Amino acid sequence: MADKQPTIKEIAKRLNISVSTVSRALHNHPSIGLRTKTRVQQLAKELNYEPNQTAIFFQQRKTFTLGVILPKLAESFFSSAISGIEEVANKNNYTVLMGQSHDDVEREKQIVNAMKKHRVDGLIVSISKNTETYEHFESLKNANIPVVFFDRIPNTYDIHYVACNMLSGTIQAINYLLKKGHRVIGMINGPENLVATADRKEGYIQAMLKNRLKFDPSLIVNSDLSAESTYEATQKLLSHKRKVTAIVAFNDYVAMDAMHYAQQKKVRINKDVWFVSYANLPLTTYLKYQPAASVEQFPYIQGQKATQMLLELLNKKEENEEKTDPIHYKIIVDSKLVIYDENA
Template identity: 60%
Template structure:
């Protein structure tokens, strides 16, 4: 019973009752005796029977609704992503339900359960920065609810995902700073559990080694993406005996906080210290002191492709056994956009 939902028929077979008797017992029908009700409910509890979310419903019916779970809609990146999702959904005459995890793993789990209970046909997900275990998404398979991840994706081979190629973007960013004469290049990275954080550091080190620049691990700091932690990261970097002359930040929002701290420290932006970031949000074009450059990650295209994959999964005539399934793993190349020369 691990991979299949228990059914009324299964309960009826085990207790040697009719399906209609089991159904009435679960609904406390007055025609069913107390002993029978207790037997049925006890076995249903043992089997984790869910009367309103049976596998049969998900296999044979569609709600024409997809769910979307994102870290935070106030970020322009995810607002652009929603546009990509909704454009594909509109073409397919589907509605979209949106939930925000606010980077809270418990909230993410609750939303996943709520989406399941709302009987969405599938999910598009960008995981929280703290998500390490993915059971709350993997478990949706037994309900025949496919999940496609984008941007922040699990480091697993057995999931469908679309992401930006961090290796390419990071390589372009570091090489760009080196051409500008920088040798002390710092990194304000994201939480260690994020797949992109690991990829960023690996590529950072590879580029420095290739360019024969000494790697100094004290130049690598982390933030949980809040302003407080980013300020702490900046303080750690600037307090070094030999502080960085340039810093690569995990995203544009972190770059803005880092730039603010640098200015409070009386440093001239892009003269005393330079910044390169990720995302290339539209707000960058309106800043007096923008990062030198930003890696465009194409959130609209990422989310659009993820949604197209989801509808492909809906339309698949034959879904192979789990061990035979081919999982989508799409990488979208980033592009370094120069803001100020």
């Protein structure tokens, strides 16, 4: 049977002082004299006393835990983001409780509910590709749990979020291909409910029109991000009535699937058809075939900024608990096109 953990009451009884005096002494409160502090802290050390975290959390009404919900940690984009989140959280004495939705809406809802039961102080979320309604996040307002979204954000205005400028990134990508002489450029876009999908499409349209080229909507094909869906999208573009010479893919994983399909059809990568994508994942440098360029989305920075934003919201809640702040914070991180072969 394990030994019973010593308590503040036991220390107080042995030293014949009050429980509140022991508590203040353990927290180095200035109202307690040096001799009393020394006696209390010495006895606590001898007894191997450890603070009751549950009691502390109850007293402070916070658990110093941040919840994080991501689609897939296996994707290096999200593993980089979680590193940024943990860095800021750890510096501020918070721990991180993480869940993966695996792009399953029902699983996402279950994790939100579990985070609520675990009494996380706040939540950082990148939604699943299939999330179209947001009631499960709305329910957190009643529990007074602030939420910050990043990268994949809900299509609604009343949220706090951090995102990368996909509009600018797409314009950079299209302009790069146009400068290389491409005029018939296809796009394998993502699920239609994602804000990032709409931003990519808008960037494509703006770049084409600014260069006095007609926008052909049939050159944009959506994928649900699975390999099968991407193969189908690639097939549509390669068999298009207009000869497609370049394809912009939703991300590096989609680009890899599209290039794999193209190779099977004897298409020479970045010769017959050029590929440009998003995310600038490190693994692309080890591939035999890689996109000619990729839009850097800075996931580590997004993770850092999302955590900083959430901590600011928690501090504001603590300082001004009785008032509701209608302001919703947003941060847009600049994107940057990274060209892998300047001589291509």
